[in-house]
Amino acid sequence: MPGLQKLELRIACEPKERCADCTIRHRAVCTYCGPQELALLDAIKFYRNYNPGQEIVAAGEETGFLGSVVDGVVALSKTMPDGRRQTVGLMFPSDFIGRPMRPVAPYDAVAVTPVRLCLFARSRFERVLKESPALARRLLEMALDELDAARDWMVLLGRKTAQEKISSFLVILARRAAALGNAELSDGLSFDLPLTREAIADYLGLTIETVSRQITALRKAGVIELLDTRRVRVPNFLALLDASGEDADGGMID
Amino acid sequence: MPGLQKLELRIACEPKERCADCTIRHRAVCTYCGPQELALLDAIKFYRNYNPGQEIVAAGEETGFLGSVVDGVVALSKTMPDGRRQTVGLMFPSDFIGRPMRPVAPYDAVAVTPVRLCLFARSRFERVLKESPALARRLLEMALDELDAARDWMVLLGRKTAQEKISSFLVILARRAAALGNAELSDGLSFDLPLTREAIADYLGLTIETVSRQITALRKAGVIELLDTRRVRVPNFLALLDASGEDADGGMID
DNA sequence: TGGCGGCATTGACGCAGATCAATCGAGGGA
DNA sequence: TCCCTCGATTGATCTGCGTCAATGCCGCCA
Numbered sequence: 001m002p003g004l005q006k007l008e009l010r011i012a013c014e015p016k017e018r019c020a021d022c023t024i025r026h027r028a029v030c031t032y033c034g035p036q037e038l039a040l041l042d043a044i045k046f047y048r049n050y051n052p053g054q055e056i057v058a059a060g061e062e063t064g065f066l067g068s069v070v071d072g073v074v075a076l077s078k079t080m081p082d083g084r085r086q087t088v089g090l091m092f093p094s095d096f097i098g099r100p101m102r103p104v105a106p107y108d109a110v111a112v113t114p115v116r117l118c119l120f121a122r123s124r125f126e127r128v129l130k131e132s133p134a135l136a137r138r139l140l141e142m143a144l145d146e147l148d149a150a151r152d153w154m155v156l157l158g159r160k161t162a163q164e165k166i167s168s169f170l171v172i173l174a175r176r177a178a179a180l181g182n183a184e185l186s187d188g189l190s191f192d193l194p195l196t197r198e199a200i201a202d203y204l205g206l207t208i209e210t211v212s213r214q215i216t217a218l219r220k221a222g223v224i225e226l227l228d229t230r231r232v233r234v235p236n237f238l239a240l241l242d243a244s245g246e247d248a249d250g251g252m253i254d
Numbered sequence: 255m256p257g258l259q260k261l262e263l264r265i266a267c268e269p270k271e272r273c274a275d276c277t278i279r280h281r282a283v284c285t286y287c288g289p290q291e292l293a294l295l296d297a298i299k300f301y302r303n304y305n306p307g308q309e310i311v312a313a314g315e316e317t318g319f320l321g322s323v324v325d326g327v328v329a330l331s332k333t334m335p336d337g338r339r340q341t342v343g344l345m346f347p348s349d350f351i352g353r354p355m356r357p358v359a360p361y362d363a364v365a366v367t368p369v370r371l372c373l374f375a376r377s378r379f380e381r382v383l384k385e386s387p388a389l390a391r392r393l394l395e396m397a398l399d400e401l402d403a404a405r406d407w408m409v410l411l412g413r414k415t416a417q418e419k420i421s422s423f424l425v426i427l428a429r430r431a432a433a434l435g436n437a438e439l440s441d442g443l444s445f446d447l448p449l450t451r452e453a454i455a456d457y458l459g460l461t462i463e464t465v466s467r468q469i470t471a472l473r474k475a476g477v478i479e480l481l482d483t484r485r486v487r488v489p490n491f492l493a494l495l496d497a498s499g500e501d502a503d504g505g506m507i508d
Numbered sequence: 509t510g511g512c513g514g515c516a517t518t519g520a521c522g523c524a525g526a527t528c529a530a531t532c533g534a535g536g537g538a
Numbered sequence: 539t540c541c542c543t544c545g546a547t548t549g550a551t552c553t554g555c556g557t558c559a560a561t562g563c564c565g566c567c568a
Contacts, residue, residue: 078405078406078408080409080413080414080500081500081501084413085413086408086409086413088409089405099398100394101395102398106402106405107405133387133390136387136390136391137390139394140390140394140397141355143397143398143401144353144356144397147404148360150404150405150408151330151332151342151343152332153408154332154340154342154404154407154408155332155334155340155342157408157411157412158340158411158458159334159339159459161554161555162555196514196515196516197515197516197517198515204412205413206555206556207555207556207557208516208517209516209517209518209555209557209558210555210556211516212516212517213518213555215517216517216518229515229516229517229563245334245336246334246335247335415524415525416524416525450545451545451546451547460525460526461525461526461527462545462546463526463527463547463548464524464526465546466546466547466548467525467547467548469547470548483545483546483547
């Protein structure tokens with residue numbers, strides 16, 4: 001119920017967390033900032049929370065703020081005039097949302113899980129950015145990383161089969177979960193699926209039904225197990241990697 | 255014959271062109287550079303030419319240089335282990351190839367027409383970059399533009415029909431040609447198709463046959479005319495835009 | 509406790525685009 | 539001049555995935 005969720009939108013100027021204690025301090029846009037630069041950012045930042053399904057910005061809208069994902073997952077999507085939708089990026093904690101010098105958002109940003117953002121008013125951020133080469137450097141680096149990810153995704157969308165798409169997606173989630181320590185490694189490797197089938201379909205350029213069928217197929221082939229519709233266990237990561245159509249090169253997890 | 259073309263690769267330190275006279279001066283990475291910064295770049299730049307089909311860099315290779323496309327078209331592509339290929343970007347004059355701080359190329363770069371590059375040795379360029387906020391700013395801006403283009407392309411690859419893909423591609427070429435004054439506007443709008451059917455297929459996530467069939471279909475529908483397999487005339491741009499699946503909004507050419 | 513709405517699964521069927529294969533035209537070299 | 543190669547077109551057939559539709563499952567509210 002988007003209407004209800006809108007009401008819950010919180011301007012939330014909570015008791016300040018310290019940047020120095022921040023969980024994404026060493027990966028976010030502020031990674032290279034020294035103490036003074038960090039103090040500048042610390043002074044102007046604020047937090048905002050969103051509920052699953054809640055819109056953060058709409059395509060074509062002017063955004064007065066930009067900032068980092070602290071917690072949760074945000075989907076960036078484009079919608080064609082007739083309603084076909086393609087998710088063009090998933091933003092995880094430490095990813096940066098919004099672009100300096102571009103007030104108008106080219107796509108929708110929607111929270112797919114409960115989300116917490118660390119935000120800056122656009123004008124203030126741009127002022128700091130002018131004075132901070134460390135911030136500028138990190139921003140360029142992150143933009144190039146996004147570009148790499150987008151281009152990898154183009155290969156997936158343009159050339160992979162439905163089965164390979166699902167497998168590739170699971171590989172990415174597994175890697176991310178393992179890297180962040182959110183995965184159970186005790187017995188194989190298990191992690192949460194933060195998206196609905198519909199959101200997965202939008203991301204992979206498929207339909208809900210195909211997503212469902214291919215997940216079932218992977219399950220029946222023994223490549224994955226479903227502890228729950230939203231929780232996956234991968235008994236043999238190499239088998240999954242193999243199904244993804246990528247080289248089974250040095251891509252191990254641990 | 256790649257072998258032959260390799261031989262023709264030219265280390266080409268030709269008589270210096272002046273940056274000030276350069277055709278891409280106001281659009282390339284040097285756009286915002288002042289006279290001193292430009293002089294720095296001028297001192298270290300060199301040109302290199304490539305023939306159609308010739309490889310510029312191979313995926314996974316270390317590149318000792320980076321720079322701008324001065325003339326021609328370069329395709330950036332990824333190849334899957336089993337040979338499926340997806341072109342992830344077309345680089346036109348003024349576009350920047352190579353990335354600071356990333357010595358290893360993540361994709362192949364191939365000249366699809368005769369190409370002329372304005373290059374810098376990586377180490378030298380990075381030294382100038384550290385001193386030049388104007389260069390850094392432009393580089394970030396260009397990276398964000400590339401990211402936008404990549405994400406638009408994701409919509410095309412993930413959600414558009416073959417017909418819409420071809421039409422969208424032609425719209426982009428038409429716009430570019432019109433913007434650069436390479437198009438005949440006298441009678442409708444005509445421009446060159448710089449790619450082979452195979453290169454188009456790689457870019458659009460299709461097969462050669464489907465590309466050919468859809469071009470024929472557009473021709474039979476009267477949306478385009480073929481003056482030659484490599485030259486297109488668009489009698490009614492709005493009809494083409496309509497076939498591309500985009501809004502026929504303020505997207506006119508002239 | 510039962511009904512309802514949202515998400516997911518499963519089945520039947522059709523079609524857009526891939527695959528396999530033949531043909532054509534244009535350059536280019538002997 | 540002929541032949542060879544390469545790019546492009548066209549046809550016949552196959553198939554992966556989309557579409558349409560029914561069913562199941564779970565949490566929520568009355």
